[in-house]
Amino acid sequence: MSLSLAEKQSFDQQNAESFAERIGQILDSGAVAVMLSIGHRTxxxxxxxxxxxxxxxxxxxxxxxxxxxxxxxxxxxxxxxIVQYDPVRRTYALPPEHAACLTRGGALGNFAVYAQYVTLMGQVQDRTLACFETGDGLDYGDFPDFHQVMCEDSNQTVVAQLFDTLLPLVPGLRRRLEAGIEVLDAGCARGRALIAMAERYPRSRFTGYDLCADAIADATRNARTNGTKNVRFEVRDLTHFQERERYDFVVSFDAVHDQKDPQDLLRRLCGALRHDGVYLMQDIGGSAHLEKNLDFPMASLLYAISCVHCTPVSLGQGGEGLGTMWGWETAERMLREAGFAQIERHVLPHDPMNVWFVSRKA
Structure with missing residues (x-):
């Protein structure tokens, strides 16, 4: 398509070529991301x-x-x-500095886990295109291997940090868990965090609810295999959650923004806590304001995941589709409106992507 005279006069050829080069780099990096996923899965x-x-x-x-x-x-x-090649010996090596963020148990975490989201988005592209045309949503079952990827993600962001970093965010909690309290994981997925707590604190009783039957089946199977008897899992639509003043400690790990009605869920969870109970919520730590997320870690990936998964899953339940980047400001406001009087927000030095809220009724 030819440019008009006015467009030619305002057209910056150097800027255009520079931008085209950047797009080429993005395409190349996207291909590398797919290969990272394959390197992890194999x-x-x-x-x-x-x-x-x-x-x-x-x-x-x-x-x-x-x-x-x-x-x-x-x-x-x-x-x-990513890999170093010696053309003389025809050998390949993964430098230890690279392995630190690309291997299971790597010193800097395993970023290859997140590469799987890129391949997952490609698998559901046609369904996503249909959503763009109709405005409809999707179901969790529309996403192949989603719970497996989320489980790996949770294992390093939650389970691996649970006892040394996360539970200490609540003073006195470990002592109460050792003595024996009631604990709920709302949106537990495959239940790895709950099982880990149940094994560490045998005097406490643990309950996990999730909407997805396949995730609950996996959680139940793992608990049975481990011989963990003080934990139970149940398929439960939290839209209809009605339990009152039953739990001493409630957790939600990266689960609230996907819900049909996050505000209503938080209100129900507040009501499910006893008067001295505590709610620990993890979610994505980005801002509700787009302009404040320009330098947020992996913001484009998070918005893309939101577009392909979190937003359509919420819309598919009849929700408003807040999305992954609903913002810590929104989360904090909703916690307050749900009835929590004391709200502490934590961003951990080793994990700038997530935000942790410790909330109490009074």
Whole structure:
């Protein structure tokens, strides 16, 4: 399409070429993200972190995978500056500084877990396009492997930090858990955090509710396998949650913004607490104001996940679709309007992406 004279006069060729270069880099990085997901799912990153510089044949053999596919993956990882290649020896190596954020148990966390969201978004693109046209929502069941990805995410952001960092946010809580109290996880998914607490504190009683039957089935199976008897899981639509003054401690880990009516849920959870009870809520720590999120960690990824998953899941339940980036300001206001009189907001140094609220009735 040709430009008009006025457009030609205002057109900055250097700026346009610079922007085109940036778009090319984004496309290249998107492809690398897909390959990161494959490296995580196949265990290739974990394997290479343990191996000395090795040929594609050895890496494939050790992994039990096809050498031709592994070699092509290694080429993508080399040009993506993830893996180092020695053209003389024809060996590949994953530097320990790279392994620190790409392996299970890595010193800096496992960012490859989040790469799986990129591949997940591609799998549901056609359904997302239909939502753009109709304004309809989606169901949790429309997302393949979603609970598996969320479980891995939760394992490193919640479960791994639970006893040393998160529970200490509530003074005196561990002593109460040791003595024996009632605990609820509202939106427990596969229940890894709840099972970990139940095993650590056998005198307390733990309940997990979630809308998704497959997640609850997995949680129940894991609890049974571990022989954890002081925890139970139940499929429950929290829209109809009615329990009153039953729990001493309630938690929600990255679950509230997906709900049909977050404000109503928070009101119900406040009512479910005993007078001296505490509510610990984790959610994404971005702002409700777009302009304040320009430098927020992985903001574009979070907005994209919101567009493809969190917003349509809420709309699919008949909700307003607040989305992933509903904002800590919104969360804090809703907690106050739900009846919580004391609200503390925490952002942890090792995890700038999430915000943690400790809330009490009085």
């Amino acid at each position: 265990g290739l990153f974990d394997l290479m972190a343990r191996l000395p510089p090795s040929t594609s044949q050895r890496i494939a053999s050790e992994a039990g995978l096809s050498e031709r596919y592994v070699r092509e993956w290694l080429a993508a990882m080399t040009t993506g500056r």
